[in-house]
Amino acid sequence: QKISAHWREIQAAGKIKGFSTPAALCSSPTWMQKNRQRLSTINSQAVRETLEQTLDAEGFTRDAFQPAFTLIDGLQHVADPNVPLPDWRTQLPQSSSWWFLVDRYFGRDPLLTTGFVTTDQPVSTHAQSQELGRDLPVAGVPMIISGWSYALADLQPWSHHQLLIISALMAIFDISLLAILYRDLRLWLIQVITLAFGIGAMIASMKLLHAHLNLLNVLSFRLVLAIGVDYGIYVVLVWQKTREIEHDVAGVVKPVLLAGLTAVSGFGSLALARNPALTGLGIACAIGIFWSLVATIFFTLPAMAAAKPKR
Structure with missing residues (x-):
């Protein structure tokens, strides 16, 4: 009563x-x-x-x-x-x-x-x-x-703290692996700038769309970071071994573009879920993967084309 x-x-x-x-x-x-x-x-x-x-x-x-x-x-x-x-x-x-x-x-x-x-x-x-x-x-x-x-x-402050710690550790780990894999400062810088652009654009878009961070969608940053690394590796490895740059790069851009759009569509469909946590996760992942794809195609590729492969 x-x-x-x-x-x-x-x-x-x-x-x-x-x-x-x-x-x-x-x-x-x-x-x-x-x-x-x-x-x-x-x-x-x-x-x-x-x-x-x-x-x-x-x-x-x-x-x-x-x-x-x-x-x-x-x-x-x-x-x-x-x-x-x-x-x-x-x-x-x-x-x-x-x-x-x-x-x-x-x-x-x-x-x-x-x-x-x-x-x-x-x-x-x-x-x-x-x-x-x-x-x-x-x-x-x-x-x-x-x-x-x-x-x-209620767990948002805790999730923000975990986002900073875990994402920073993962970024350091990924950047270190890229340095070992590429062994080329130019390629390493291009990849790091691409990742920074993708994550930065993702955060800005979520801010503009008022997509608040919660306990689940903070996982999207690690996922987007990993996918951005994958897209960059595909392009860079083809660029390192290319003989006909137009033909070889076009051959890898199509699969990367198709994979990226498929991932964006799949995660974007979670926006229709009735569970707010799944909705937030799907929207965050879709935004992040989209910007990673954009950064790979419109920055990584031109930057690679401007540089000369080492023989």
Whole structure:
């Protein structure tokens, strides 16, 4: 009841769109104890005898009023202070159609329940998750706020930190391997500039499109970095061994272009997913691969053509 009242207030204030709680199904233990005390003041045996006398006087059969006797016995039973409070899971038969509602809201512990809140806008930023964390709790009521979008937004600062550390380590590793593979400062610089352009354009595009980083789409930077290295290696190795540059380079550009567009289309299709994490991952990967492809074709190739292969 406290949670429902509080959430109704913040809904009226426009902080949430709506909510759903099992308040209507949750009997207050305090009120149940009070009702039990009131029942204990009623003489159930006298009520039963009065009903029997009335039925006999009016000529009714007792079998027809058996549910009334069952109700009196049940009320007398729950009035006993030693009898535990009723639990939804023990009161409903297994074939009851109300189990879907009980399973939706109640845990194994009848005092552990679940409530659902709908926000006005999707939770996509850390500030939104922090605001919900301040508005939803009720003093004196233990509460755990969860949800896929909420958890992703709440972990954004951690994911940003991990992005910097892991991406930096991977970039150092890739650059070192490229230096060993190429053993040519010119090729190494061209490849590094290509990767920097692809990642930089990806970050700028995500900023312009308001695509926020979350726990899952930070993985896209490592994936884009790896794909950018692959595209560059294909072009550079062909360039190193080429004899007819127009023919040989054209032969490798077509597969690279086809592979890049296929990857962009595949990851871009995740934008239609209903899961916000998959949507963010797909959009980030599609943007990054697109810019890696653009950088490879419009920078790496001209830069290679301007340089002379070492024989």
